[in-house]
Amino acid sequence: MDNTITQLVYLVSAWLFVSGIKQLSSPATARSGNARASMAMLLAIVVTLVSNEILDWTTVVAAVVAGAVIGGALARYIQMTAMPQLVAVFNGFGGGASAAVAAAEFMRAGGAGPSLGVGVGVTIVLSTLIGAVTFSGSLIAFGKLQGVVTGKPVTFPLQKTFNALLFLLVLVAGASLAHVGVAGGVAPLFGMGGLEISGPFFLALVVGALILGVLLVIPIGGADMPVVVSLLNSYSGIAAATTGFVLNNYILIIAGSLVGAAGLILTQLMCKAMNRSLGNVAFGAFGTDGPAAKARTGERPVRDADAEQVAMVLAYAGSVAVVPGYGLAVAQAQHELKKVCDLLEERGVTVRFGVHPVAGRMPGHMNVLLAEADVSYDKLLDLDDINAEFDTTDVVLIVGANDVVNPAARDPDSVIAGMPILDVDKARTVIVMKRSLSPGFAGIDNDLFYMDRTLMFFGDAKDQMSELVREVREA
Amino acid sequence: MGEFLILLYIFVLATMAGREVISKVPPTLHTPLMSGANAISGIAIIGALVVTGSADELWVKALGTAGIVMATINVVGGFMVTDRMLQMFRKR
Numbered sequence: 001m002d003n004t005i006t007q008l009v010y011l012v013s014a015w016l017f018v019s020g021i022k023q024l025s026s027p028a029t030a031r032s033g034n035a036r037a038s039m040a041m042l043l044a045i046v047v048t049l050v051s052n053e054i055l056d057w058t059t060v061v062a063a064v065v066a067g068a069v070i071g072g073a074l075a076r077y078i079q080m081t082a083m084p085q086l087v088a089v090f091n092g093f094g095g096g097a098s099a100a101v102a103a104a105e106f107m108r109a110g111g112a113g114p115s116l117g118v119g120v121g122v123t124i125v126l127s128t129l130i131g132a133v134t135f136s137g138s139l140i141a142f143g144k145l146q147g148v149v150t151g152k153p154v155t156f157p158l159q160k161t162f163n164a165l166l167f168l169l170v171l172v173a174g175a176s177l178a179h180v181g182v183a184g185g186v187a188p189l190f191g192m193g194g195l196e197i198s199g200p201f202f203l204a205l206v207v208g209a210l211i212l213g214v215l216l217v218i219p220i221g222g223a224d225m226p227v228v229v230s231l232l233n234s235y236s237g238i239a240a241a242t243t244g245f246v247l248n249n250y251i252l253i254i255a256g257s258l259v260g261a262a263g264l265i266l267t268q269l270m271c272k273a274m275n276r277s278l279g280n281v282a283f284g285a286f287g288t289d290g291p292a293a294k295a296r297t298g299e300r301p302v303r304d305a306d307a308e309q310v311a312m313v314l315a316y317a318g319s320v321a322v323v324p325g326y327g328l329a330v331a332q333a334q335h336e337l338k339k340v341c342d343l344l345e346e347r348g349v350t351v352r353f354g355v356h357p358v359a360g361r362m363p364g365h366m367n368v369l370l371a372e373a374d375v376s377y378d379k380l381l382d383l384d385d386i387n388a389e390f391d392t393t394d395v396v397l398i399v400g401a402n403d404v405v406n407p408a409a410r411d412p413d414s415v416i417a418g419m420p421i422l423d424v425d426k427a428r429t430v431i432v433m434k435r436s437l438s439p440g441f442a443g444i445d446n447d448l449f450y451m452d453r454t455l456m457f458f459g460d461a462k463d464q465m466s467e468l469v470r471e472v473r474e475a
Numbered sequence: 476m477g478e479f480l481i482l483l484y485i486f487v488l489a490t491m492a493g494r495e496v497i498s499k500v501p502p503t504l505h506t507p508l509m510s511g512a513n514a515i516s517g518i519a520i521i522g523a524l525v526v527t528g529s530a531d532e533l534w535v536k537a538l539g540t541a542g543i544v545m546a547t548i549n550v551v552g553g554f555m556v557t558d559r560m561l562q563m564f565r566k567r
Contacts, residue, residue, distance in 0.1 A: 014489075017515060022496040024508050031561040034511050038554040041518065048521050054528035056536070063527070063540045067547025074548070075555035083560070087510050090553050093545040094516040100542035101522035104535045108526070119479040131519075233509055236516040241489075243522045245482050253482060254489040255518035261493025262512040266505060357502055364505025371563040378566050382502045 006051040009043060010251040016040035017255050021262065027377060044251050080372040081332055084362040085145040088138050088229055091236050095134025098239035099206070102127035105246050106177075106202055121178035123245035128202075129174060129209045131239040136213030138232050144222060145361055151222030153285040160283060163215050170208035173201045219285045223326070223403070223441035225361040227270045227281045234263025266363050273357035273383070275409075275418040286442070302437065305455040307464060310431055311471030313455065314340070317394035317429075319350040321386060323422055324366045325359050327400015327434065327461055334373035336465030337399060341375070343472045352379050354386035354396075354422050356404035383420055390426040398424060398432045400461050402440030407447055416442050430454045433461055507560050514553025520546035 017040045023033025054060055071090075078086050102124045109120075143149030156162075177198055220228050237259025244252025271278050280286070305313075314320060322341065328334060341351045353375065355366045367380055381389070390396065398405055401422075408414040409421045424430055425448055432449060436458065439445055448454060457464060500508055523546050527539030 018492055018496060021493070021508075021512065021515070024511050025497050025500045025504060027501065027503055027564060027566075030504055030507055030564070031558065034507070034554060034557045034561060037511060037515055038550075041515070041520075041550055041554070044518065044521055045524065048524050049528075052525050052528050054524075055531065056528070059536065059540055060524060060527055060543065063543035064547050067544040068551045070544075071548035071550065071552030072555055075552040075559060078556070080560075080563075083506065083510075083556075086552075086556060087506075087513060090510070090549045090556075091513050091516070094513065094519060094549040097517065097519040097523055097542045097546035097549065100538045100545065101519055101526055104523075104526045104530070104538035104542065107532065107535045107538065108530070230509060233513055233516070236513065240516050240519045240522075241486055243519055245479070245486070247522050247525060248478065248482070249521060249525070250482075250485055252518055252521055253485050255515050257486050257489035258493040258496075259512045259516040261490045262497050262508060265494065265497055265500070266509055269500075269505075355502060357505075362506060363509055364502055364507070367503045368506045368560060368563075371560070371565075374563075374565075376566050377503045377564050380503060 003051070006047055007250070009047040013040045013044040013047075013251055014254045016043065017258055021258055040255075080368065081329060082146075083368055084225065084229065084360075084365060085142050087362060088142040088145060088232070091229070091232050092135050092138030092142065094236040095131045095138060095232075095239050097131070098236070098243045099128050099131025099135060101243050102131060102246055103202070103206065118179060120246060123242050125174035125178045125205065127239055127242035127246055128205060129170060130235055130242060132206055132209035133213040133216065134232055134235040134239055136210040137217045137228075137235075138213075140214050140217040141225065141228055141232060144217070145225060149218070153221045154218040155285050159215070159219060163212065166208055166212055166215070170205055170212060173205040173208065177201050177205065216282070219283070220281065221286055221441060222361065223358070224281050224286060226358050226363045226365070227267055227274075227278070229362045230263050230266035230270055231278070232263075234260050234267060237261075237263055270358055270363055273420060275420065300450045302449055302456045303452075303454060305431070305457050307457075307467035307471045310455065310457050311468055311475045313395055313429055313431065314344055314349070314397065314468075315347055315472050315475035317349055319352075319393050320344060320395045320397060321352050321354050321390065321393045321424075321427065323354045323356075323396060323398045323401050323405060323424060324370065325356075325399065325401025325404060326361060326365075329360055329365065329369055329400070331400065331461035333399065333461035333465045334369050336462055336469060338370075338373040338375055339469045340465055340472060343469065352381055352386065352389075354424075355380050355382060356401070356422055357383065359401060359404055383422065387423050390423050393427040395429045395431060396424040396427040398430065398434075400434065402434070402446055403442045405446070405448055406440070406442070406444065408444055415444060424448065425451060428453065431457055433457045433459075433464055435460065503564065507557050507564070510553055510560065511557040514550055514557060517546045517549035517553060520550055
């Protein structure tokens with residue numbers, strides 16, 4: 001096919017991607033936006049297959065079918081509660097694909113050499129580096145979310161020094177391959193022409209980048225995962241864009257940069273919601289340091305309540321605000337919670353949900369969880385909206401959340417100082433459903449639990465919610 | 476270098492377009508936007524198709540094929556799971 005026609009079809013595809021992603025940012029149009037973006041992808045794939053000379057159709061078709069079957073099955077049959085891990089895995093594959101393409105281009109060019117040109121050399125190296133970091137980093141994120149790898153920050157002595165040295169090593173290997181900088185000046189001495197010489201350098205680059213991906217994610221704790229997942233999302237886009245530089249392909253660059261920008265915006269939103277810089281999230285190993293869980297826990301008296309008492313308080317309230325947290329997802333109690341809310345609404349109680357941006361393990365985690373339980377999205381209020389209403393709310397029901405409702409954030413000396421929180425302590429009564437008094441991820445005690453107006457409702461969220469369903473019916 | 480500059484222009488402008496287009500996302504859509512964008516990052520499939528289609532060496536073809544499989548999982552799985560999620564987001 002004529003190259004001009006191919007490029008024009010890519011242009012249509014690019015327009016569909018941009019408008020599709022725009023539609024994805026509004027609830028009413030999101031679904032058609034997603035459909036539009038998938039049309040854009042299909043269009044780009046078809047025109048690529050038609051306009052390029054495909055020597056081996058069998059391999060190409062077999063690979064596409066295999067990928068489609070695996071991806072489709074995962075998307076169709078995975079439990080909604082496993083969504084964070086699934087997003088992480090898909091993301092890793094996107095990065096892996098970019099790295100594989102760059103590596104294949106490197107092999108095809110017969111290794112590094114002046115014939116490669118500086119531009120292509122640099123972009124092959126960047127694409128491989130970012131793609132490989134995204135791949136291994138996403139797999140570690142998957143492991144943490146799935147519980148295969150510990151959710152606690154994993155640190156070792158001189159970790160940052162080691163990471164910096166490793167990064168330097170990767171850069172030197174990359175610069176030698178791309179014939180740039182000081183290392184690039186050394187490369188010709190090795191006669192960096194054929195694969196047999198530059199191959200080991202490339203291997204060092206790949207292995208180094210893979211290890212780097214692991215080491216960058218492993219010191220980041222579970223509750224910081226929303227930031228990590230969106231940052232890796234951004235990386236996978238940038239990796240695809242750099243691959244576009246390697247192959248001189250506009251649509252790869254456009255689609256890749258869109259994803260890169262989207263991921264970066266989400267990352268900034270998440271950081272802002274925790275009042276922490278990206279650097280602090282990435283290198284702070286948050287969750288271990290700070291004045292960790294002192295033995296204050298248990299020394300102060302709390303008001304303990306059973307299901308019957310809690311049901312009474314809820315059933316005779318005028319308005320209830322529910323604050324869900326990661327504990328709700330762990331206990332998978334969203335359906336039982338919805339039943340309780342339905343019963344309350346039948347009794348004429350106004351029920352709304354207050355969702356903190358970083359509650360859960362990925363951006364928007366609570367929204368997905370509650371949508372699965374059939375909660376209408378207009379009942380889900382974000383931070384500012386719900387905070388304006390706590391003054392006039394009778395009862396706040398906190399299910400499995402801790403740090404995002406900790407008033408300590410208002411104390412300038414606290415480790416979570418300045419983090420925007422849900423001001424639940426302004427409500428008339430606060431009910432905290434939790435397994436125990438143990439501190440949240442930040443490792444600090446929560447004064448909210450010891451307030452006079454607070455009732456502690458201990459136990460597994462799912463069991464306690466089922467209990468509540470019965471009690472509210474009888475109330 | 477001329478060609479490279481054009482690519483750089485496209486990269487910078489597309490990034491800016493992305494920032495403008497998605498500047499305000501309601502929290503309800505954080506996950507679908509992320510997973511939809513994630514599916515788009517599977518655009519690497521285009522590269523994998525080009526490389527694999529024209530490959531005559533074993534290693535190049537192997538890497539390209541691996542790229543196709545991974546990118547297709549990302550694309551198909553990503554768009555499908557996003558749709559499944561958005562189906563659940565309803566106002567009642």
